Amino acid sequence: MGAPLIGARIPRKEDYRFLTGAGQYTDDVTLPRQTYAAFVRSPHAHAKIKSVNTAKAKGAPGVLGVYTGEEIAAAKLGGLPCGWLITDVNGQPMKEPPYPVIAQGKVRHVGERVAVVVAETQEQARDAAELVQVDYEVLQAVADGRLARAKGAPQLHDIAPDNTCYVWALGDKAAVDAAFAKAAHVTKLDFVNNRLIPNAIEPRAANGSYSRADDSYTLYVSSQNPHVERLLMTAFVMGLPEHKVRVVAPDVGGGFGSKIYLYGEDVVVTWASKQLGRPVKWTADRSESYVSDAHGRDHHTIAELAMDKDGKFLAMRVKTTANVGAYLSTFASCIPTILYATLLAGQYTTPVIHAEVTAVFTNTAPVDAYRGAGRPEATYVVERLVETAAREMKMDPAEIRRKNFIRSFPYQTPVALLYDTGNYDATMDAAQKLADVAGYAARKKASEAKGKLRGLGYAAYIEACGIAPSAVAGSLGARAGLYEAGEVRVHPTGTVTVFTGSHSHGQGHETTFAQVVADRLGLPVENVDIVHGDTSKILFGMGTYGSRSIAVGGTAIVKALDKIIAKGKKIAAHLLEASESDIEYANGEFKVAGTDKKKMFGEVAFAAYVPHNYPHDKLEPGLNENAFYDPSNFTFPAGTYVCEVEVDPETGVVKIERWSAVDDFGKIINPMIVEGQVHGGLAQGIGQAMTEGAKYDSHGQLVTGSFMDYCIPRADDLPSFQVDTRETPCTHNPLGVKGCGEAGAIGAPAALINAITDALGVKDIPMPATPQTVWRALQQKKAA
Template structure:
């Protein structure tokens, strides 16, 4: 590696603008004549709209227009779509209710948009929104899974009887039943995977501008995937054909999945900009983020694992209910199915697995992918089940895992995934060593003598990243291909622009992608610019989620670079009067191997563009593009071990140590990789001990601000001990696997396994708040 090439801990190129206050986020954009939107939202979880009075609002100062759900339906703006078709056991398609961008007739969750005020300022728009009078006829609501599937439950959509979206299965039921019939021991667990609110620090925002002369729209939006947004806005929402719609996602302040989806607010801003003839800005506040950003998780599950007399796993049976909220968000259907159940084999050799997943409508905010998306739910379920098994079977939890680890690769699981490579013993060994597992009993005893309860918990996770082989996901119902595109432009002076369909909203692509180019050409990263997030600049791309930008996005750049290098070598060979097979690239020069003859990259580039002396028949210029479609998912995996101390007086958990050992394949920039892990771990810890989106029975979100929803703060979490083991991914040219979600996937089980170990009571749900832990301790003491 060079000093700025692959593997180097290079400081980020993008940082300077952020640390000096020169980032450019959507809300920073101000257009000439811009107006401001404020939405009128439903205060009810379920109600019929019986009338709307707009006159008072329209007469308020600064109001340009007030627009309603009926108008957006009348204008034939399309309903929101769900882009992944899932079929039930019986072969029927999933049952979807219509989701208009603003509700014309019925509202189905608190916060659903009903109307919008467009005014000269944000304050005036909000003032007028309060003057819009909506008459509602309240309907009974179902606010959670159990209420939604109960007999006689209120029904959300006539299309989905019983509030069931689908009843899906995977795996071999018969083989699994047989495995259980042979079992020496069966271990069972029932769990809730708590609902989370993503809470990227930048609230969602949109600025839309319509140019009537060109019949052209521009949308600046907080998106992780602007091209997908444009495609959906064009093809399904009838906003404008793609060539008449430019979508720009400038600096975006965190996404975590919540900014993948195309939301009603962007659609309305675009539509309203044409209706009013003025640019329209909408910036969500935090309360709107809580009630309108797609939530994450929210599963109820029961799982059973069959073991033989030697504690080898024989089979796994899981039934999960997944809460989708009131409408099916863009990728929601895939999350508890192909992103969840396909990972239930974990790191283990489980011969038979059968899983059923029932998707359920409730009168709550829609639920979709949130950091990890299905994989954290799978890991939490499996790793709590394995830990529970170790306790019931009275074997060391590390040994039980080790006994059942997959050690031969490739490995075909019973639930679709074919793991390409890995070394699960290596990461577990490293983690056990780092935390001094052998010394834990002595530490526990010492803590006890000081009146504290100490516990240790393991979590060995695997995830499927690098999303995803297009043909495979197409066969599973995805509405899109999940390849990535790249374009490499060598300018006449030899500087380079990389155009990518990946989108950076904190991941540091401007640095890591440049490191790839630096590595290949031996030039400094400041000679390379990364261009992303603008449909006018980048031809197409699928965006950033599912830890895909390195494995898929960089692989596309790699392919385009190979093409550029091949042409540049031809030019260099021609200039140097050598054979192109003898040209090597070193330190920014094209050299004739074994000689001192060389030509620098800028001279090659200049030759390409002057075209005065190119090989016969060669086109001028030095620019190539590539599409990369992965052949398989990638499989990052690792071992996390957490050591906690619980205060017996208050039930409060504090962290003594947290060790994470990950196998991400090749690391492009270890500093950035570690940062991704830190952030993921804290989201996992947040889910484990702090965060919970709670609805009351009427469907009101009780935790709709940071006053009630506990976000992890600096003093809630520890510093981390992070290290890596490496097996290179054979599926892509860089050998990378992806690192963005691992922490959020693996951490929560380690934390809960540690707390339950500390208090000696395995019955504990997330978030393990002090209140819950204290109650679990009281029950345990009463039982003893």
């Protein structure tokens, strides 16, 4: 065997098909007798539907069916469920208003589905959709979460007075208040964590088909978790037996969270395919994506940090209003609570923390998990507070962090999590070196000589990944388990197909997972293929989000591999006429310990499938094993980012001069893929901090409804990233892995805003810090 495969920069197996246009996305799937759906969407943020007249549309060329909320109600299709129950401060369950797949009687956000037209061609469906006449009675709207509970605010749902979904809290309030009372200094910030629009490169798409032959359905859908999609759709919405529905998520062009959820369109095309006896396909255009994909973030937070005179953290107090949009999307309720407040300890020993979160409904698109999901919001709170505290205490921002780092593990935080391991000094030290912090003063001087402002900012983030121990999640309100399944099928000739419940939509699982398998079995990596994304092929799966794939999905595969090796040892012992306990497996060979007697992996596989000489009395033929893995804890990736910016005070343009990122992801399987994930995450985090921000006007119209106004960062907005890693292996999974997909998006915004506020010499600046925002901040400072 050659060099070890764990830690090898193996080029991605999937790139050949992606780069040569051979990928098969949902929209590429065109079935015999295919039809096409177009949705009529609400132009109003809040309105009563007085009538929907479909007569003209029904008579348009090529039209096969037009369905409104009325038909959906008559068909007894349920509403979209929420997968996490939050219990409020009074012990009451959160308010869960009905979320119909097509609006019933009222629309609550621009872009909400009002009707669907199915036709022979996509153009015919769209043409006819324009002929559906909807008579609306327009109502006052509320889009800003801060105004949702104001007196006289328009009310969205009868069952949710004051537009309140829940008021939830975590931590010891009395202890926090007591600590604040004796603090030498309190740092306070009041800010908005801006709403983001995911913009996966492949828009959402769904193609449902019904087979009369066996009364079954197949749904092709651009999804991050086909089994969850199937479970929610069959059990909670359509009332179908699960075994009659196959969900396939083929190649998926990005998700960032937005494709975790069950959407109304998926249900409608599946249902309509039976009504029409023909497959029904819908592919969002970009304009639809903007108004109908679940958005991310949108918090308003008041945060305070109490310190003693030496800058030792005593307590933290956080009050957040989370705008969840018009309806509860699949995991909307747990993002601003379970995945947010539990991370407020950060990397620090802050002994007591109290967080109160109020989730409100507004006339905007639903908000749910988006790359990082709660943890970027938490990191922004902690790291903006810490940096601001350092400035106010006239301390070095790295020193105040070091003064408060957790150094003893396992560490129980005051906000429920138990960190198994970490080494925050290691990533801080390495990041400071990489960033050449020592040379910063000279660079600042050089900038000043050119009339420019220079600033430096840190973010030392932590995240909880490897989601999640099912029992813990369940006790916190999860309505699903969060384990993962894997199956290893060894073929008679010794090649291997692995089936995983994780889903790859850009992460590179086909390569990373193959490396794990090939390394463990001692096989060439090309002998291993990874299959994912099809409920008819894969046992079960909870899918990919929360940086969980390698830590949970990868471990499930490892467990199955261990079973393969154990069975292989039994077969080899028989073939080699040795005791099973004497068989050792390494480098693709089953060996009798201390001898040169051996059988190759392929020989053992062959014996399993051609069992002429085989221990039939003790063993079944075949070599195929599966495993489920439910983690015992979260994993805790952490790291330090250092950002250095130069600001042009004449225009407000910020240029990122240096970006140094040192992450601790535990053991790394493929450093090249990890670097790619970090780069992508950083780009998204920088986007949030500098360019991206969804804006609704006071009427609930989305002002940033296209790339003309919503700015995804381009390559020339970004610096050349310097990235490095430190490895503190996770203690509770066999690979020692933690996950890396979200880190960049979690840590980047705070580092960048810390750098910009340092350059400008201001306490705070809102995100996105666009040139105009930066220029205004400088004008205000001048005027003050």
